[in-house]
Amino acid sequence: MDVRFVNAFLEGTLNVLKTMAFIEPRPGKPYLKQDNIAVGDISGIIGMTGAARGSLALSFSGSCILRVVSNMLGEEITDLNADIQDAVGEITNMISGAARKNLEAKGFNITAAIPTVVFGSGHSIIHVMGGPSIIIPFETDYGPFVVDICISDAKA
């Protein structure tokens, strides 16, 4: 996968979580994911098309997303309720937007669909392009989450 894609989603993730939730995640070493099983408890997925095609998924541990959304809303949320599901969709949308803006400056004009959210232990993440995806793991003081991307240059 083109490293420009990886960097755009990495930077977008850091920017969105810092600005909206006042959390500064620590990125780990990216790795190749071979199966469809989600790493986290709740995931947001968004499809992208245009100069690059594929999908982005964010998969949060329960403890991490509870803190992220509590910070975003300025109120304590203690269970994975509708607010959390709604927020995961919006966070996915924002990270996709930030990354696509970054990639537009590099010549990739990419549009995105409406995000969907899935949750539950061991749920699946199916990328529209199929094949292995790249996982960027993140640690926070409140638990881990991952960015799971499967995207390629449409001309390639």
Next chain:
Amino acid sequence: MENKAIKILVVDDFATMRKVVRNLLKQIGYENIVEAEDGVSALKLLKSQKVDFIVSDWNMPNMTGLDLLKAVRADSELSATPFLMVTAEALQDNVVAAVRAGVSNYIVKPFTAETLNGKIQKIMEKI
């Protein structure tokens, strides 16, 4: 002129984002806030009560923020209402389309209360 008593309509299909924007508006002193979950509901609300300022998301089902903007500008009673477009992306084509449709300004998610305040002040100074 700064007027914190103005009524602001926040339009977003994500309840969380409406709450986030409402919280940010309150942080910068705006308390008179109403909400709508999409463009269709927003237009209905705009017909039933006076709103001084619209903060609308771009990407929504049923009626997008751009379509809402066009409908507002085409309505003689609503056309002068300041309209701040909120978007997850500031792609060039979108910005051009929004400017052509008469957007007052736009703001890219994620944003801080300070950035939101700056955008609102910039629009209000022109009125």
